[in-house]
Amino acid sequence: HAGIARTYQHLPSLYFFRKMLPKVEEYVRTCDPCLRNKPVTHKQFGELQWIRAPMLPWSLVTLDFMVKFPSAYYRGHDFQPDAVLSATCKTTRLTRFIPGCEAWTAERWA
Secondary structure (H helix, E strand, O other), X not given: OOOHHHHHHHHHHOOOOOOHHHHHHHHHXXXXXXXXXXXXXXXXXXXXXXXXXXXXXXXXXXXXXXXXXXXXXXXXXXXXXXXXXXXXEOOOOOEEEEEEOOOOOHHHHO
């Protein structure tokens, strides 16, 4: 197919049926031969790169922020955490979860 717009422009000269545009859109979007044979529009995917785990624990760490938690009272602290920083050791797979606030700067998280 030449795309939704060109198919829809050409169709009324030959046929008419109710709700033509939504049906043309659905047909072109789900056309099996078109989906299989359309050209690739992105760069080819690279190979998976393995991370070699070092021998010493906590010498290679991954960090992830989890945010938008509902605020809750955190005993013994002067803040209400709404975010969590997870630190995972790539050697031991041990994970630490550190409560904090989404609005904190890098200095405060450190």
